[in-house]
Structures are given as structure tokens and as C-alpha cells.
Amino acid sequence: MDPMSPDPGRPPTQESLALLGSLAGGLAHEIKNPLSTMTITLGLLREDLESGRGDGEKALRRVKVLEREVARLEDILAGFLQYAGRHRLEPRPTDLNAVVAEVLDFVTPLAQQKRVEVRHHLSPDVPHLLLDRDRVKQALLNLVLNAQEAMAGRGELLVQTSVRGGAVRVDVTDTGPGIPPEALPRIWEAYWSSKRTGTGLGLPIARRIVEEHGGVIQVFTEVGKGTRFTLWFPVPVGEGAGAPEGAPAAAAGAEARA
Ligand SMILES: Nc1ncnc2c1ncn2[C@@H]1O[C@H](COP(=O)(O)OP(=O)(O)O)[C@@H](O)[C@H]1O
Ligand SMILES: [Mg+2]
Structure with a gap:
């Protein structure tokens, strides 16, 4: 069964709801880590800027962390879409x-x-x-x-x-x-x-x-x-x-x- 495309004519079954729930739970778990790393890094960057103590090198390091975590989120999204996205098969x-x-x-x-x-x-x-x-x-x-x-x-x-x-x-x-x-x-x-x-x-x-x-x-x-x-x-x-x-x-x- 495809949890992402329920039959529009029928109410979702217990099974499809359970599947959707566990898929959403898995996805949420995956994005949690990169998101919290980004939040912390942005906080540090803001503190550096506000206090005027940050140097360019330090800021660059923080930006690189942010870039890496964004790339990770993109990978997670790509994987999710490969699994759950709508595909038109080209047989x-x-x-x-x-x-x-x-x-x-x-x-x-x-x-x-x-x-x-x-x-x-x-x-x-x-x-x-x-x-x-x-x-x-x-x-x-x-x-x-x-x-x-x-x-x-x-x-x-x-x-x-x-x-x-x-x-x-x-x-x-x-x-x-x-x-x-x-x-x-x-x-x-x-x-x-x-x-x-x-x-x-x-x-x-x-x-x-x-x-x-x-x-x-x-x-x-x-x-x-x-x-x-x-x-x-x-x-x-x-x-x-x-x-x-x-x-x-x-x-x-x-x-x-x-
Ligand atoms: N050929 C295999 N031999 C032993 N365990 C396997 C094999 N293929 C899959 N598995 C088990 O199934 C799990 C899920 O596989 P998969 O969906 O490809 O995710 P991943 O490879 O990212 O762990 C693996 O983590 C592993 O425990
Ligand atoms: Mg694998």
C-alpha cells in the first residue's frame, strides 16, 4: 500500500493511518538533529555578531556548519521523496x-x-x-x-x-x-x-x-x-x-x- 496516496473515494484505514504515522515519526526523527544543530549554530553566530567579538574566520566556520546541515536536510528530503513521492513510472x-x-x-x-x-x-x-x-x-x-x-x-x-x-x-x-x-x-x-x-x-x-x-x-x-x-x-x-x-x-x- 502507498501511504501517501490513499484512495480518494475511501476513508483511510487504520493500517494506512498507522503507516502514515510511523513514516511521519521516522521523518521527524531524521530532521531533528540537523535542525537543532542549525538552531545552536545560528544562536552562536548571532551572539558573535551582537557582541562584536566574532572574527571572520569563526563566522565562516559557523556558516560551513550551517551549509553542511542544510545539505543533510536536502538528502533527507530526497530520500523521503524517493520513498513516498509520486512517481510516474516510465516503463x-x-x-x-x-x-x-x-x-x-x-x-x-x-x-x-x-x-x-x-x-x-x-x-x-x-x-x-x-x-x-x-x-x-x-x-x-x-x-x-x-x-x-x-x-x-x-x-x-x-x-x-x-x-x-x-x-x-x-x-x-x-x-x-x-x-x-x-x-x-x-x-x-x-x-x-x-x-x-x-x-x-x-x-x-x-x-x-x-x-x-x-x-x-x-x-x-x-x-x-x-x-x-x-x-x-x-x-x-x-x-x-x-x-x-x-x-x-x-x-x-x-x-x-x-
Ligand atoms: N543483505 C543483508 N544482510 C543483513 N542485513 C540486511 C541485509 N539487507 C538489509 N539488512 C538489514 O535491513 C536494514 C534496513 O536496510 P535498508 O532499508 O537498506 O537501510 P540501511 O541500509 O540504510 O540500514 C539494515 O540496516 C540491515 O539491518
Ligand atoms: Mg541500505
Whole structure:
């Protein structure tokens, strides 16, 4: 469900109100720190100016702090809009394997630095799909970056594509630490992160993008072994589509053990 665009004909449900509430809470929490830093810095700058004791160098330092915090607020807004903003999808017939290959080309140098081995297995049978290329690239990038971050030091990242019944499947598998059971229900929440500097938007954005394409995203994880995110994209009618055998009918977020 999209918390930001409720069906205008219907009153909001308890669930959509709860979602909106937690999204607003997360956003408020994010902007609190930069705002209070800005308030304090502006106060100091004002005192310097009023007392006539401030020198140019000191003032410049304070202005730089303000600039940094404004940039942070802009980042927070950009992330929020990516997650909750209205997007007009621009789907075009797209070679999903090529999109995967681009994402891997982009992250492989970083992975090598972190001593993460990147492997892929792309099925030649994957038909062209109706995709918004940039959005799907963003979703895959979010998953691949998470996998790398989980494995920093060493590990293996495997990205596979395959065709199952009437759907195309993408698996992003890592040999990282897995997701603890108590964290698993929270990973799709906007702004929830286990990382010190995480945005907590990577997975919610990825999920939104997959669902916008009529697809489904699932996670399979085992502590100590690794994690796999599986994406299903429907094949357009006329491309040999049938019932997506093996593809889950339920909405995203199904959770299971690998
Ligand atoms: N591949 C993975 N292995 C282990 N944990 C993961 C993985 N992907 C996501 N997570 C967990 O899900 C959380 C949310 O991910 P995400 O929404 O991308 O936010 P962020 O990466 O900013 O923390 C992460 O903080 C992490 O705890
Ligand atoms: Mg992330």
C-alpha cells in the first residue's frame, strides 16, 4: 500500500493511518538533529555578531556548519521523496540482464576493495520486460549495496536471473551474517536501520519500486549463513506469459528461512 496516496473515494484505514504515522515519526526523527544543530549554530553566530567579538574566520566556520546541515536536510528530503513521492513510472521494454550487469559493473570495484567476491548467473531466456530502467536499477543497487555492507571484510555476492512460469526472478544472495529474527519484521519499515549511519530507506524504496512494476519482493535469511532477496517481475502478456508458477501470489514482504 502507498501511504501517501490513499484512495480518494475511501476513508483511510487504520493500517494506512498507522503507516502514515510511523513514516511521519521516522521523518521527524531524521530532521531533528540537523535542525537543532542549525538552531545552536545560528544562536552562536548571532551572539558573535551582537557582541562584536566574532572574527571572520569563526563566522565562516559557523556558516560551513550551517551549509553542511542544510545539505543533510536536502538528502533527507530526497530520500523521503524517493520513498513516498509520486512517481510516474516510465516503463519501456527493457533487458533486465543488462540492467543487472550495469549495477554489477558499478559495484564491483567497491566490492573488490571490501574483499567481497561478486558472481552472476544471468539466464539467456529472460524476455524483455516493461520496466522503468532507472527505478529498477535503483532497487537492485539498494539490495546489492546492503549485501556488500553486510559482508564487509569477506564474502560472496551472487546475482542470478531466471524465468519461472510467467515471471522473471532475480536473486541477490550474500554470505553475510543474516538477519536476526527480531529485526526481520522491521527491515521494510521506512527509517529503520541497524547501521550507525544507515538511512533505513534502501529496502522500503526497493520494495516500492518492485511493487510499482506489479512485482513481489521476498527475503530468505539464516543467521550465520546469509541472506537472499528474491524479486519477481511479471512478463507482459504475449511474451509467453502464463500463471507465474512458483511465484508468490501474496504481497511483498513474505518472510521465510533459506
Ligand atoms: N543483505 C543483508 N544482510 C543483513 N542485513 C540486511 C541485509 N539487507 C538489509 N539488512 C538489514 O535491513 C536494514 C534496513 O536496510 P535498508 O532499508 O537498506 O537501510 P540501511 O541500509 O540504510 O540500514 C539494515 O540496516 C540491515 O539491518
Ligand atoms: Mg541500505
